[in-house]
Amino acid sequence: MVANRDYEPYARQRDKSVYAQLQGEQIGFRAFKDHVIFEKNEVVKADGTPYTVFTPYSKKWKAELTDFYTKSYPVERYTQNLRQVENPSAILTLNQMGFDETQQVDFPSMNIDEELLRHYDQTRDIPSIQGTSRLSIHLRFGTISIRQLVTTALSTNSKFLDELIWRDFYQMIIYHFPHSATGSFRPAYDRIRWENNEEHFRLWCEGKTGYPLVDAGMRELLAKGFMHNRIRMVTASFLTKHLLIDWRWGETWFAEKLLDYELGSNVGGWQWAAGSGCDAAPYFRVFNPTSQQQKFDPDFTYIKKWVPEFGTTNYPEPIVDHATARLQAIQRYKEGLV
Ligand SMILES: Cc1cc2nc3c(=O)[nH]c(=O)nc-3n(C[C@H](O)[C@H](O)[C@H](O)COP(=O)(O)OP(=O)(O)OC[C@H]3O[C@@H](n4cnc5c(N)ncnc54)[C@H](O)[C@@H]3O)c2cc1C
Known part of the structure; x- marks a missing residue:
């Protein structure tokens, strides 16, 4: 079985128990990085400990960034030998997972508006206009790729890139400091x-x-x-x-x-x-x-x-x-x- 890594405390616990259960049934479980550019210990201080301040973290993040991190991963070699699920009807439906398919929610578009991003640093703080990307829901559900978005940010607006780095920063923080999900970080x-x-x-x-x-x-x-x-x-x-x-x-x-x-x-x-x-x-x-x-x-x-x-x-x-x-x-x- 393959899955993308999730860094939240509950998800980590869940994946650990899935792993243990599959192991008992002689089924492999492999997890991959997907929804962030850098994960866990990929951007850490010189002594190997995690950053807790954004500015030095973002400096190191930018220094570590190469084309490798923004291009698509060749996943075929990992997926070609996977077995199809034998009984697809056994997979939970959206309803069974607690989602309501009948909701008429007005989702923001998945379109990356490069013209908007070029002015992002000047418009991002004005709530009455669409001065930000409104892509958060797509990043959250994985309907847009962080690699694609970082590539666009690099050619349009450094302030927008900084916001995407905040997102990686908080994913790293919740991974290293899971107590902060329910208690004060300090x-x-x-x-x-x-x-x-x-x-x-x-x-x-x-x-x-x-x-x-x-x-x-x-x-x-x-x-x-x-x-x-x-x-x-x-x-x-x-x-x-x-x-x-x-x-x-x-x-x-x-x-x-x-x-x-x-x-x-x-x-x-x-x-x-x-x-x-x-x-x-x-x-x-x-x-x-x-x-x-x-x-x-x-x-x-x-x-x-x-x-x-x-x-x-x-x-x-x-x-x-x-x-x-x-x-x-x-x-x-x-x-x-x-
Ligand atoms: C109290 C509080 C609660 C928040 N809760 C959430 C949340 O539950 N989910 C969430 O995605 N963001 C959260 N944010 C961060 C930020 O407000 C939203 O990401 C942003 O408003 C989404 O709009 P946008 O897509 O137009 O952002 P843009 O300004 O276009 O930014 C692009 C993307 O960068 C990321 N980003 C931007 N700002 C931040 C930030 N400060 N921290 C982390 N990532 C950022 C988001 O993924 C965002 O979609 C919160 C901020 C505050 C102050």
């Missing part, structure tokens, strides 16, 4: 005393916090199963810092709603925002959702698309005051980290 952060106010959490999930950029993002997530990266950072920062709600609550909500959900990047993004992750935002950096709006959605285009009642009396007052919440967050983090 264990000291597990001592933070969260408020975990359930009413605040509900309002955040529903996009009713009274902070329009946060609310627009949360409603985009509910409607589309997608959220722009800048807004993922703003909403995650708001939940963990302004509301002092455990990042795992937010991570779980995103996992449930995102069509591109993928453990390594989701946990990485959440712990970055919470300050508890590798190479994370420092805990005292608290995004101001109002200045983020002024910078990235100055004419409220994105906000008005997702929050039509914004600016009317039907729109709620902010559930917390930014200045007070910011000071409280810094104080609470400080207490936890001593």
Whole structure:
């Protein structure tokens, strides 16, 4: 049997037990790298330990990259002797695996828009336009090749290449630090005393916090199963810092709603925002959702698309005051980290 490697803790455990079971039946099991450019220990520090900071990792990643890593692998010699499944009807259907085939989901196109990528560094932070590739769902499900995408990135935009390297980085982190799937990457952060106010959490999930950029993002997530990266950072920062709600609550909500959900990047993004992750935002950096709006959605285009009642009396007052919440967050983090 052959399979592509998956670096998440659950998948590794699953593959290990499949391997053991097949071995008992004298059936071979071979796993290959597929969905990343560099895996596991292919990009590590000089002393062989994994990187935990992105910039030196990406430097080494770029230095290691040769044509070999971006061209297709000749798989025929591995597959020609494989036996066909004797009883294909024994293979689980999508329904049996828990997928709903009747869903009419509006998937982003698989088309790689090179013109868009050429301007990516200037457009990537503007949530009201299509300034990013929207290929995350295809990368997540393997309907697009990372090798093809890196090849395109090399000839179009170095910033876009950097984002693809973040993806490899988080796959490497989840492989070497599986504890970070459920606990803080830096264990000291597990001592933070969260408020975990359930009413605040509900309002955040529903996009009713009274902070329009946060609310627009949360409603985009509910409607589309997608959220722009800048807004993922703003909403995650708001939940963990302004509301002092455990990042795992937010991570779980995103996992449930995102069509591109993928453990390594989701946990990485959440712990970055919470300050508890590798190479994370420092805990005292608290995004101001109002200045983020002024910078990235100055004419409220994105906000008005997702929050039509914004600016009317039907729109709620902010559930917390930014200045007070910011000071409280810094104080609470400080207490936890001593
Ligand atoms: C709190 C939080 C949660 C996130 N959860 C996920 C998740 O579950 N799944 C997921 O694929 N990405 C996640 N991201 C990363 C990023 O937001 C999405 O990959 C991106 O918004 C997808 O849109 P795009 O395809 O247009 O990205 P583009 O900007 O076009 O980037 C191209 C590709 O690079 C990769 N990429 C871009 N940014 C990142 C990043 N910061 N970390 C890792 N890979 C990146 C993605 O595969 C993406 O499709 C998360 C970020 C944050 C802050």
